[in-house]
Amino acid sequence: xxxxxxxxxxxxxxxxxPGLLAxxxxxxxxxxxxGNLSGLTNFTDIDSRQVQIERRIRDAISSGRLTWAEGDxxxxxxxxxxxxxxxxxxxxxxxxxxxxxxxxLDLDKLSRDLETHMRDRRSGSxxxxxxxxxxxxxxxxxxxxxxxxxxEYDDLKYDFDRSxxxxxxxxxxxxxxxxxxxxxxxxxxxxxxxxLERTLHDRDISIGDADAxxxxxxxxxxxxxGSGKLTGDEAQQLRADFNRISEREAALxxxxxxxxxxxxxxxxxDLERLNTQIxxxxxxxxxxxxxxxxxxxxxxxxxxxxxxxxVQGRLTPLEAQQFKTQLxxxxxxxxxxxxxxxxLTPIESQTISVEFSMLESRVNRTMLGRTGVCPGITGRVxxxxxxxxxxxxxxxxxDSEAATLxxxxxRIKEIAASTRKTDGTFALDSSxxxxxxxxxxxxxxxxxxxxxTEIAIDLDQKQRELDTxxxxxxxxxxxxxxxxxxxxxxxxxxxxxxxEFRNSQNGLNxxxxxxxxxxxxxxxxxxxxxxxxxxxxxxxxxxQKALIDKMVTSATISGRLTNDEARAIKSEKDRLTALEFQxxxxxGRLTAGExxxxxxxxxxxxxxxxxxxxxxxxxxSDIDLRQSRIQRRISEGLSTGRITAREADRLAKDxxxxxxxxxxFRADGGLSxxxxxxxxxxxxxxxxxxxxxxxxxxxxxxxxxxxxxEIDVELAAAVASGRLALKDAQNFRVEIDRIxxxxxxxxxxxAGISVSETQMLLTELDKLQATVDARLKDSKPVxxxxxxRRNEVSAQLTQLEQAKKLKPEDLFKFKSELNRITQAQGAFxxxxxxxxxxxTVSLVNDLDLLKRRIDSRIGVTSVNLAWDDIDGRQADLDxxxxxxxMRRMISPIEAQKLRTESxxxxxxxxxxxxxxxxxxxxxxxxxxxxxxxLNRRIPE
Numbered sequence: 001x002x003x004x005x006x007x008x009x010x011x012x013x014x015x016x017x018p019g020l021l022a023x024x025x026x027x028x029x030x031x032x033x034x035g036n037l038s039g040l041t042n043f044t045d046i047d048s049r050q051v052q053i054e055r056r057i058r059d060a061i062s063s064g065r066l067t068w069a070e071g072d073x074x075x076x077x078x079x080x081x082x083x084x085x086x087x088x089x090x091x092x093x094x095x096x097x098x099x100x101x102x103x104x105l106d107l108d109k110l111s112r113d114l115e116t117h118m119r120d121r122r123s124g125s126x127x128x129x130x131x132x133x134x135x136x137x138x139x140x141x142x143x144x145x146x147x148x149x150x151x152e153y154d155d156l157k158y159d160f161d162r163s164x165x166x167x168x169x170x171x172x173x174x175x176x177x178x179x180x181x182x183x184x185x186x187x188x189x190x191x192x193x194x195x196l197e198r199t200l201h202d203r204d205i206s207i208g209d210a211d212a213x214x215x216x217x218x219x220x221x222x223x224x225x226g227s228g229k230l231t232g233d234e235a236q237q238l239r240a241d242f243n244r245i246s247e248r249e250a251a252l253x254x255x256x257x258x259x260x261x262x263x264x265x266x267x268x269x270d271l272e273r274l275n276t277q278i279x280x281x282x283x284x285x286x287x288x289x290x291x292x293x294x295x296x297x298x299x300x301x302x303x304x305x306x307x308x309x310x311v312q313g314r315l316t317p318l319e320a321q322q323f324k325t326q327l328x329x330x331x332x333x334x335x336x337x338x339x340x341x342x343x344l345t346p347i348e349s350q351t352i353s354v355e356f357s358m359l360e361s362r363v364n365r366t367m368l369g370r371t372g373v374c375p376g377i378t379g380r381v382x383x384x385x386x387x388x389x390x391x392x393x394x395x396x397x398x399d400s401e402a403a404t405l406x407x408x409x410x411r412i413k414e415i416a417a418s419t420r421k422t423d424g425t426f427a428l429d430s431s432x433x434x435x436x437x438x439x440x441x442x443x444x445x446x447x448x449x450x451x452x453t454e455i456a457i458d459l460d461q462k463q464r465e466l467d468t469x470x471x472x473x474x475x476x477x478x479x480x481x482x483x484x485x486x487x488x489x490x491x492x493x494x495x496x497x498x499x500e501f502r503n504s505q506n507g508l509n510x511x512x513x514x515x516x517x518x519x520x521x522x523x524x525x526x527x528x529x530x531x532x533x534x535x536x537x538x539x540x541x542x543x544q545k546a547l548i549d550k551m552v553t554s555a556t557i558s559g560r561l562t563n564d565e566a567r568a569i570k571s572e573k574d575r576l577t578a579l580e581f582q583x584x585x586x587x588g589r590l591t592a593g594e595x596x597x598x599x600x601x602x603x604x605x606x607x608x609x610x611x612x613x614x615x616x617x618x619x620x621s622d623i624d625l626r627q628s629r630i631q632r633r634i635s636e637g638l639s640t641g642r643i644t645a646r647e648a649d650r651l652a653k654d655x656x657x658x659x660x661x662x663x664x665f666r667a668d669g670g671l672s673x674x675x676x677x678x679x680x681x682x683x684x685x686x687x688x689x690x691x692x693x694x695x696x697x698x699x700x701x702x703x704x705x706x707x708x709x710e711i712d713v714e715l716a717a718a719v720a721s722g723r724l725a726l727k728d729a730q731n732f733r734v735e736i737d738r739i740x741x742x743x744x745x746x747x748x749x750x751a752g753i754s755v756s757e758t759q760m761l762l763t764e765l766d767k768l769q770a771t772v773d774a775r776l777k778d779s780k781p782v783x784x785x786x787x788x789r790r791n792e793v794s795a796q797l798t799q800l801e802q803a804k805k806l807k808p809e810d811l812f813k814f815k816s817e818l819n820r821i822t823q824a825q826g827a828f829x830x831x832x833x834x835x836x837x838x839x840t841v842s843l844v845n846d847l848d849l850l851k852r853r854i855d856s857r858i859g860v861t862s863v864n865l866a867w868d869d870i871d872g873r874q875a876d877l878d879x880x881x882x883x884x885x886m887r888r889m890i891s892p893i894e895a896q897k898l899r900t901e902s903x904x905x906x907x908x909x910x911x912x913x914x915x916x917x918x919x920x921x922x923x924x925x926x927x928x929x930x931x932x933x934l935n936r937r938i939p940e
Contacts, residue, residue, distance in 0.1 A: 046095070046107070047364055048365075050078060052137070055134070056111075057075055057078070057114065060114070063121040063126060063186070065119050065120070074113075074114055077110055081110070082358060082362075083354075084102070084103065085103055085361060086354045086355075088272070089353075089357040099269060099272060101265060104203070105203065105265075112200075115194050115197035116197075121186055121187065121190060126186045128182060128186065128189070135189060135193055138193075138196060139156055142196070145203070146201075148200060151827055156199065159192050163185060163189060165911075166185065166188070187744070213268065213271045214242070214245070214271065218242065221235055221238050221242065221278060224282050230282065234281050238274070238277060238281065241274050245271060248267065295349065299327065302356060303327065303427070304425060304428075305360065305363055306327075306428055307320075307425065307426050308425060309363070310435060311376050311377045311378070311425075311426060313374045313376030316374050317374075317436065317439060323359065326359055333352065333355065334352055377438070380435070380438045380442075381409070381413065381416075384438065384445060385406075396450045396452070397448060397450070401448050405444065408444070412437045412438060415434065416434055451510070457513045459516055459517065459520070462517065462520045463495065467491065469524070470487050470488055470527060470592035471590050471594070474595040474599045475540060475590070478531045478538045481599060481600055484595070484596050484599075487523065487526065487592075488592045490523050490526070491592065494516060494519050494520060494523065498516050501516070541602060544606060547606065552570075569605070569608075572605055576601050576602060576605065579598060583598065623676065626683045626687070627658075627659070627683065630686060630690060633690050633694065634648055634690055636694075637690070642693075647693050651686070654686050658682050658683060658686065665678075665679065707762060708739070709836070711736060711769055712836050714772060715732055715733070715772065716836055716837040716839070716840035717785065717834075718776055719840050719841065720835075721784065722781055722782030723776055723780065724775070726844070729837065730932075739764050739768070742761065743761055789844065789847050790818065790847060793818055793850060794818060797814055797815060797818065814853070814854055817846075821843060821850070824842075870927050870928065877934055877935060881899060898937065
């Protein structure tokens, strides 16, 4: 629900009621507009934003928030932005202000579209720290880029801190998060991420006129033509491009509306591209001679970048090799382009420059934020040397083995020393070769280390168990024949591998048995997964046999099978039964291979019987059954909201038309075969229309969140007008939050919220709505909403000012506070939709507190403690508990329970104060609400 606050940290201590917590009524003006260039902030952070969005896309795919197909669409859009960036960088490897602006706007759109289309996650396997860092950076960037107001940032930051506090409490016992805790935190952060994206404003940018840039390029073309650096044809081609841009601008101006920033930005970027073309033409002679040199320099720079990253451990050897492969592909492209005269044309040079820019960007983005994903060359040498020494000391390596490994390491060190350049760096091929040598040596160390202990491994027993498991899966129908054949083939491969080991010169050693045992464990995992993830209802072999018997009996009775055909089918069944008995003769069990053979034979027989019966005259005796099935499907579609009432009426009319026709056919002697066939055709057509309507229809049930918001807004209006007391509103709010928690529980299941669950939630909300209506039925408004309350305080201040009962400084302070509340109300309204209950409570409490302070200043005292005097209210609660106990109004057990709850409130207060020694407005609201709850439990 919008702006709902859930105090998760305090909830673990005292089950805080979150409903009456509100955003702070700050005086920040949401209409405070951003300066003309505020949208330019963070335009230079293009690479990090691309990395950030890519991580979000891949996390969404892995957690089930996006399908692979959906994620691939977003990754392709991101790749297109990467391509645009490379195009922009082709001239000087830099981005102009306008190009950076264009890329940032494209990334903004992609980010928002991505967040809009993601579903609830199905997996809690996620890096919570990375999610928090990502959201915090986006919030900070939004604030610094003036895409968030300070009030919006504070509101989001409050929810962010609340989730961080919840994580801290989860980690209190063992500093770890279990799956359920991780899932809850991930869902909280997903909701915060979605809310952040919806809150971010579009960049407010002011883009200058393109006329000055056009004049500059026009002069550059003229000068180039005059100096002879441009030929007449080249100048004409550039002028045509120039005129095309000018004509587009003229068309935009002629439309009668101001040119939008987006259109103006497109014009400026086109002018930048034209400038690049002009520069290429002007420098054509230099390019022809120096193009090859420039490309070689560029290639050398990228090679150095990859090599240094590998040496420093900022790239893994695999990543470095992948980038080297891409670099080789570009080199092949250069060779193919220059086959004629060994030179590249300006356009070809530009193409190669784009490829180099894209590759360099990928390398930089991969390294972004990394301090060392692997030890690097030097670190790897030291690591292997330490392992050899430690293993030799612990006698896990013999002296001879250690000496051999040290000699190999020394050889690699000598290679490194000989291939190192004078500046201390390595060529890319050299660094990759060294990394490969070190990986091989590390693997050799692993192979040489003596095992500390050996475990008992019974390969034969494991193979028998797996064979039995596959056989049972086939017979039970939990494995399809295709799945079983694939699994059985993998088992055969492991058996052949074992036979090869046993037939070798040294026989089957312990390491080889371990490797085979590992293969068998992986196969067992795959078997379990295939059985567990089966989507179809399993049909075991006995059920399949019974189904074949039923098909044969029905077809024989209806005449679709002759007696001879039925006898032939029975003969085949007897053959298969005898085959199964023969296979079970030895030990009473079937192997996986035998089970697959028998199941496939029965499957073939079932297909043959079905084909034989279908090839005969159609059985049309099930018209009533078909009609009943269609009626049921229409009712299901209507009840689940997948078809509208209008669609249901249309389908019902079609159904009634067929029923009428059937009645006409049945008169005067009953249905003929042709009439039955006519009805069957129409019923099949209607069945398709019904199923298509259900499949294409969206769930049209009312939105649960919308119903919650409607009740929330109604309660807010009742509180604002005085028709509902705060304590009564709190009780209703508790019920809303209970339903919201129930909804969250459904969504946390991983499959989202089902139709039946939606219907249950809506039923509960309808009951709550009826209770609210009954409570408000006879209540009369005291004020005309928040405006009435505020006007009452304003009128009181005006009267006191006229009567001079307040000091000028007090009057100024009270008016400033009233103005702050007015601005906060406006800010809440500007944030979208009506003011909700939490926001209303915030404003009502602010107005009540202001009124009490005014009354206190003029001498009107109140017997009640200030609502935000938490310590005073706790002391008063303790006194009331003791007094009620002495008067025997509560039992000692009840008193102890109340004291325990009071102690939890005190603990929560201490936790809240841990950061800066004070309580925020939200925290006071939470604690005050719990104190009210305990006070109501004590008899007066």
